[in-house]
Amino acid sequence: MASSVLPLASASPSSASRSSLENNKKKLNLGSNSLSFDLDKNHPFAKAKSFSRISMVASVNVSRFEGITMAPPDPILGVSEAFKADTHGNKLNLGVGAYRTEELQPYVLDVVKKVESLMLERGDNKEYLPIEGLAAFNKATAELLFGANNPVIKQQRVATIQGLSGTGSLRLAAALIERYFPGAKVLISSPTWGNHKNIFNDARVPWSEYRYYDPKTVGLDFEGMISDIKAAPEGSFVLLHGCAHNPTGIDPTPEQWEKIADVIQEKNHIPFFDVAYQGFASGSLDADAASVRLFAARGLELLVAQSYSKNLGLYAERIGAINVVCTSADAATRVKSQLKRLARPMYSNPPVHGARIVANIVGDPALFNEWKAEMEMMAGRIKNVRQKLYDSLCVKDKSGKDWSFILKQIGMFSFTGLSKVQSDNMTDKWHVYMTKDGRISLAGLSLAKCEYLADAIIDSFHNVR
Numbered sequence: 001m002a003s004s005v006l007p008l009a010s011a012s013p014s015s016a017s018r019s020s021l022e023n024n025k026k027k028l029n030l031g032s033n034s035l036s037f038d039l040d041k042n043h044p045f046a047k048a049k050s051f052s053r054i055s056m057v058a059s060v061n062v063s064r065f066e067g068i069t070m071a072p073p074d075p076i077l078g079v080s081e082a083f084k085a086d087t088h089g090n091k092l093n094l095g096v097g098a099y100r101t102e103e104l105q106p107y108v109l110d111v112v113k114k115v116e117s118l119m120l121e122r123g124d125n126k127e128y129l130p131i132e133g134l135a136a137f138n139k140a141t142a143e144l145l146f147g148a149n150n151p152v153i154k155q156q157r158v159a160t161i162q163g164l165s166g167t168g169s170l171r172l173a174a175a176l177i178e179r180y181f182p183g184a185k186v187l188i189s190s191p192t193w194g195n196h197k198n199i200f201n202d203a204r205v206p207w208s209e210y211r212y213y214d215p216k217t218v219g220l221d222f223e224g225m226i227s228d229i230k231a232a233p234e235g236s237f238v239l240l241h242g243c244a245h246n247p248t249g250i251d252p253t254p255e256q257w258e259k260i261a262d263v264i265q266e267k268n269h270i271p272f273f274d275v276a277y278q279g280f281a282s283g284s285l286d287a288d289a290a291s292v293r294l295f296a297a298r299g300l301e302l303l304v305a306q307s308y309s310k311n312l313g314l315y316a317e318r319i320g321a322i323n324v325v326c327t328s329a330d331a332a333t334r335v336k337s338q339l340k341r342l343a344r345p346m347y348s349n350p351p352v353h354g355a356r357i358v359a360n361i362v363g364d365p366a367l368f369n370e371w372k373a374e375m376e377m378m379a380g381r382i383k384n385v386r387q388k389l390y391d392s393l394c395v396k397d398k399s400g401k402d403w404s405f406i407l408k409q410i411g412m413f414s415f416t417g418l419s420k421v422q423s424d425n426m427t428d429k430w431h432v433y434m435t436k437d438g439r440i441s442l443a444g445l446s447l448a449k450c451e452y453l454a455d456a457i458i459d460s461f462h463n464v465r
């Protein structure tokens with residue numbers, strides 16, 4: 001029976017289910033044979049064709065999923081799939097931000113291998129973690145972010161829970177906003193990491209953009225940013241990239257961060273940091289956390305999502321955290337309890353392996369130093385290819401174009417300024433895989449490939465309009 005497959009479309013609802021059906025009717029038009037979704041246009045089902053209950057009953061060969069249309073490939077992770085399918089010898093994957101060695105191979109940090117063998121020797125068990133994650137990890141991650149002696153830590157004003165890497169931590173924070181700040185808007189930079197919009201859409205949190213990138217100067221549109229943050233409704237959440245802004249690679253200066261904090265404070269906004277690259281951008285954990293610490297030092301309440309995908313190369317372990325800094329320890333305890341309540345029905349409790357890796361490395365001074373050295377090495381390799389790419393562009397491009405913006409960008413990405421058609425040319429003609437916004441991941445580039453990439457960029461820039 002169709003009704004057993006689609007309980008919402010039951011022809012004769014029991015009185016117990018009637019009231020919830022009434023509620024559902026607000027969202028679903030159940031009055032006819034066709035079940036049409038009245039969801040906002042950003043919802044993935046919004047583009048699904050309506051489908052008939054009758055035809056499902058009559059024709060056994062028609063899939064119940066007939067109404068589900070093909071989703072487009074992800075603009076970032078989809079690039080890796082296309083790359084894999086290409087057989088060309090010179091192909092380069094500069095799409096996803098994943099660190100590669102000079103030989104363009106994935107890299108597992110030596111310190112990670114070392115700590116994993118210690119963990120194996122110890123025979124740690126695989127029991128469930130508590131909902132909030134591994135206590136030693138939560139302590140270590142908050143201390144890495146704020147500094148162990150930060151008053152927010154000393155006064156126990158931070159609610160920290162382990163998340164499913166940066167993405168899962170952002171998603172949990174979005175769920176908290178949706179539940180406890182209904183209608184509050186999140187301001188995101190234009191442009192931003194593509195998944196930010198998906199995260200807030202899926203959590204049903206309204207968002208709008210603030211100006212950030214100025215294509216004319218290939219730099220920060222600071223005036224635009226400040227005036228858009230000022231113009232937003234009081235009490236909005238302002239999403240900021242802690243360091244190494246993705247995709248532009250352009251960060252505010254320390255003086256500009258102070259001014260951003262001024263407006264946020266004036267407008268009673270809540271800063272919400274995405275810290276996906278701590279230590280990976282500059283090579284220093286402290287330098288890359290300076291923006292977050294500046295806001296915390298002002299006594300502001302703030303949210304910070306963290307990720308260990310890049311700085312520890314733990315991409316697939318899905319290890320990160322969400323931290324909520326509150327004005328009192330009491331508020332932090334309550335916020336933490338609600339974060340746990342949100343996590344429990346979503347994924348119950350987080351995975352243990354990555355949390356143990358982080359906790360064991362940070363908790364052991366020798367291993368911690370090894371990690372810092374490897375992080376510096378990775379950040380250094382990226383800086384070297386950035387320089388070599390710039391040098392190659394200057395030598396090869398005879399047009400006089402100023403490529404120095406590449407050297408001003410920070411982190412693993414370069415925002416080349418190439419348009420969509422030019423980016424298509426990079427892929428179709430040169431087999432250089434990148435996102436269509438003109439972003440390239442320098443972490444996927446080797447010194448040996450810089451000249452080839454420079455040829456591809458120069459051709460695409462000058463010959464494709």
Ligand code: PLA
Nearest residue numbers: 076096097165166167193246274276307309
């Ligand atoms: N926040 C920002 C700003 C990011 O760039 C990324 C990853 C994340 C959060 C989430 O990473 P995590 O869930 O693995 O911790 N951005 C990548 C990968 C590197 C991706 O899109 O998922 C990127 O290529 O942009």
